Amino acid sequence: MASSDYSARHLSVLEGLEAVRKRPGMYIGSTDSRGLMHCLWEIIDNSVDEALGGSGDEIAVELHPDGSVTVRDKARGIPVDIEPKTGLSGVEVVFTKLHAGGKFGGGSYAASGGLHGVGASVVNALSERLDVEVDRDGKTWAMSFHRGEPGIFADTDGPNPASPFTPFVSNSELRIVGKVAKGVTGTRIRYWADPQIFTKGATFQTEELFSRARQTAFLVPGLGIDITDARGEETTVESFRFAGGISEFADFLSTDAPLTDTWRMQGSGTFTETVPVLQPTGAMVPTELTRDCEVDIALRWGTGYDTTFRSFVNIISTPKGGTHQAGFEAGLMKFLRAQVELNARRLKVGNDKLEKDDILAGLTAVLTVRLPEPQFEGQTKEILGTPAVRNIVATVIAKEMAARFSSSKRDDKAQSSLVLDKIVSEMKSRISARAHKETQRRKNALESSSLPAKLVDCRSNDVANSELMIVEGDSALGTAKLARDSEYQALLPIRGKILNVQKASVSDMLSNAECASIIQVIGAGSGRSFDIEQARYGKVIIMSDADVDGAHIRTLLLTLFFRYMRPMIEAGRVFAAVPPLHRVIVMNPGSKPNETIYTYSEKELDGVLAGLKRSGKKYQDPIQRYKGLGEMDADQLSETTMDRRFRTLRRVTVKDAASAEEASRVFELLMGNEVAPRKEFIIAGEGLNRARIDT
Template identity: 55%
Template sequence: MAAQKEEYGAKDLAVLEGLDAVRKRPGMYIGTTDSQGLMHCLWEIIDNAVDEALAGFCTRIVVTLHTDGSITVADNGRGIPVDKEPKTGLSGVEVVLTKLHAGAKFGNSSYNAVGGLHGVGSSVVNALSSRLDVEVDRNGKTYRMEFRQGHPGVYTDADPSHPSPASPFKKTRKRSPTELREVGTVGANVTGTRIRYWADPEIFNSTAKFSYEQLIDRVRQTSFLVPGLSITVVDENIPETGDESIDDLRETDETPLVQDRSAQASDRTPDQDSGNESKDVERPAEESIPESATVTEPAGHARVEEFCHTGGVVDYVDFLSKGEPVCGIWHISGEGTYEEETQVVGPGGDLHAQMVERTCGVDIALRWTNNYDTTIRSFVNVVETPGGGMHVDGFLNAVTRQVRKTVEANARRLKVNLKDAGTKIERDDVTTGLVAVVTVRIAEPQFQGQTKDVLGTAQVKPIVTRLTDKQFGEMITGSKRGYKEPSSRVLEKIVGEMHARIQARRTKEVTRRKNALESASMPSKLSDCQPGNDDIAELFIVEGDSALGTAKAARNSGFQALLPIRGKILNVQKASVSQMLANKECGAIIQVVGAGSGATFDITQSRYNKVIMMTDADVDGAHIRILLLTLFYRYMRPLIEAGHVYAAVPPLHRIALTGKRKGEYIYTYSDDELASKVAQLRRDRIGFDEDIQRYKGLGEMDADQLADTTMDPRTRMLRRIRMEDAAQAADIFDLLMGGEVPPRKKFIVDNADDFDRSNIDA
């Protein structure tokens, strides 16, 4: 049967006008309609204000989170143009907020290096808002315009101080005069823009949630990248007590309300090529946000956080650095030019191709720490590029090349065998522990998509490479004054990482449990389990040789392996990679686990399903567990993240029952539990030996007792080590196990009253 012919003509074509296309396909413009898209809209508005700061016309931005869910972004930039745009006959405000691919960033006169380049940011946010209000201060006057789902018109609010998307709205008719109207006056020198918008629930799904933490992170990040720019976040949803009020934001900028001191530089080292520091910024009162900047004033004092930094990327690297620094912060900066063919708007409004000369500004800060994590943040005109791109490639290529050359030139001092083909510095060796911020500023950068994840402008790469080659080369070779000693420390760390990588690879090759010969390569003190039980195999790290004898008799050798350690192992949070590898206890643990260490750790190659720390139930035992956990966290972190690391829970006391229940025992695990259990036995009139045994160590138990209480999966109790917040865990390990004594002492003193010994392993 022949298929029925369907008619298909021009009448079947749908034409979406204006911003309707954005509402129909929002994912094309903001990626998603969940929380990510919701935050993307806010970034678009904030970035427009930041672009004014980059152009040199804005010094203050205020972001206000209102109790009704709306958000206001206010700046003291030049203000959106309010005069008529010749081609459309509309005001500049309406053009910017209703026309896609419209704005001053397509030309070369107003903006040279900006974040928003596609000309869709403000108009897209407008289209996806149930309501958007804009106020502009220019020419001594305040102008106002309102929109509903992208369409201009006028709202009639019952209470103008509490505007609402549900208020009556009169839509402007097509070909009618614009609804931009004068609503007040300001000082002759006062300029700025305020945009308040309500995200449309018809667009964003029910899972879309606003993240205050993401906003603070983005604002702090921007304050680093635009030195001297003050950005304030006012959250009316969380009132706080205090003498300051929101009026302080309006009347003066002389003293910032809350200064972000978290990234202020520590004592500078001689190899840090910058004297900038974060500090309070004083500005004359006329630069402050005018009174109309805050649309509504909450009752009481809202949460206010202000960020302002003057040190730029150097301060940013200092803020991002975790762990003990190997060197100070090294600074690379400069600029280069390149030619690019681009479409230019001619006098008649037509586009034509033209070769133009561009300037690329480069600003990079970097340092190495004793961690093995790599932290590289990259930006183009303050827009983050999580996927990197040409600027990051140029930077890493130059750094890796210069390190290789310097290592080869100093092979004897660094103990590197150049004759061994396998001994070669790789990029991973260089980036281990590296903290870097890479920024470039260029006109009309080419991004991959509207979300701007990757920089694609190819001409940027050779400029970044050339500048990094020259300046970093002088630093790493020590030829630049003040860099000889820190460069030596950096090279030693990188060479140590290379040796660790090579050793990890060799360890993997010799620690596969495939045959008896392979098992023989394990440490002699390892009492391994039988092969073939990898899915349930357990490795007990046992404190002391005395407990080892009892544990051997108590274990199930089919799947339980034992590795004894002698007392307290090396604190690897303070030690270098080479020191860790040289330590027999640490090296044995890494070799026995069999999955490598550091950046090369591969959890799929682990020889055991569970790694169990079995130490005495005393303070020394707790300290040994912390030292072991530090080793696992620093060099075998995926084991903790996947929940494969445990702490055994041996008992503290044994109560021997008497009378009819003679031969039965009750084990308790704390003094409080003992007191409670004794009271219960007396209350129930159950006889027991008053001479209660207190275990001082695992070696005091016989095999049956150790098996029943600590090792037998049917009767034992284990505590799984979890790490829900990696960043918080890193801070805690650095605080408690690192080399800085004063912060640790302060932490202990401040928290002494709240300490609960029973929570050591909780």
């Protein structure tokens, strides 16, 4: 824009939004895909707030091939009348003024999420183009913005952020672009994220969007959220709507067998706080206000040891917790410690004290609090900071747990007893594991070792460079001893198929010789006591045969690592070796030595043989087909599977929390007690997709 065209109007519109563009991380956390998703949820959350207030029960989100996104709702629609203080339409105020909107003063929203009233304007400031249409008063009103500034795009072939843009200079125009039936209301927002702000490669994450939409649908019963991703060759559509509430959410999140029913606990409390309130004169006056805080909790204990906890403030996720989560944990800890002391003789606890991890083992819980104008630590709202919420939540959980434990109902009595037994068992396991772990440190040459006799250890004490190779059977062990580099490669043989720990209890797992040997050799404990810093090897490599039994053994071992040594997988320190299936010997004429080619699939073998025939080369027939690692000699095993220069390894890892949840469901589906879902999975053909299994 030429300097001569720069007016006071532009200054008033852009003075706040320029700060957002200069330091976007203060408002959306980052400028990568995570920040891009944060912007999208700011827009969606505005529609969710409307649904929470009883206006509209449908939200539609569409990801377009050109990188833009549209969010539609059928709520009240953004106000289109003139706001008296600014002289601007409600639409322009919402999208250009920071800290403006209906979320202040307790008028329109008793409890809401979003960026404290700056969400829509922040997204607008960080968008190359934003178009908004509002259905209200029998008309469709529209306005467009370029990097936060209102104006007109001269589109010739559909909306495009590159179209010529003319900003408003003196007065804004909220255009009327259509008519709607009387009573029809709603808002449609489409925006293109600004490439000047967001890093190259930042994209909307479909799976994250699905997960968050599902979560929101659980938290707002009856709200329907439709997601359409039209960016790929095939359009993906997912719809979410749940009639229940957080009890269903807790059931959905839990992956282990239930120890208790899902317990629903609700309560409320009040507190006072002094906040600056904007007066009609424009002055900010400190005012003491009484706030109501509603608490809703759904929890259940399962037979596993993993903790799944989700906390929300006005349905906005707080992944890093805050005062509400601290109150939940403190109230639960205080109550259960008192219960254990009352039942100390029956539980045989002695002088040992419960810790937080003992109580949270196997717990799945969803905690929601609703209060007006919550205080967050940081603009991205990941941590609740309102101090008074801690005591309110602690009081509610303690009161509701006391009612459950003192209930005369048979089920409540039985389940309460099971909870006490479980947490005391976890405490004893923790204490025992801590003592056991102290004896499992790597021994030096002057110390005695209690490691299994069948372990063929390496000489190096350099953990980062060392490898533990778990081999299948003694025959493979014999060959691997000759093929390994004894400086940094250790070998541990296992006999056949180990215990399926997805179905077995912790005690059964620990009493299984093969499982116990693996845990003992790695030396970092198991379950909640696992400490990856104490692991004796930098890599764990599963070397199983390239057949169905080998794949089953590999799956059983991965189940053991995922359930009891998950940090090894999360750190990317667990690998699967890729041994060859075939050995092709190409016969060269004369004195030239024969050439050896290894192939790893039937398709690759067919391609190699076809290539040899085309080039007129001969090969030894029949082709050697390896049924197991024990059929290779030491040189072949070293060259194909163990030598770092030539081998191929597949890293087994979990990228993030969402991936871990999905992995838990897959392990439960494939290895758990429930046969029917596994049968359906196989019949549907998913379980027979060899490419998925091998990768």
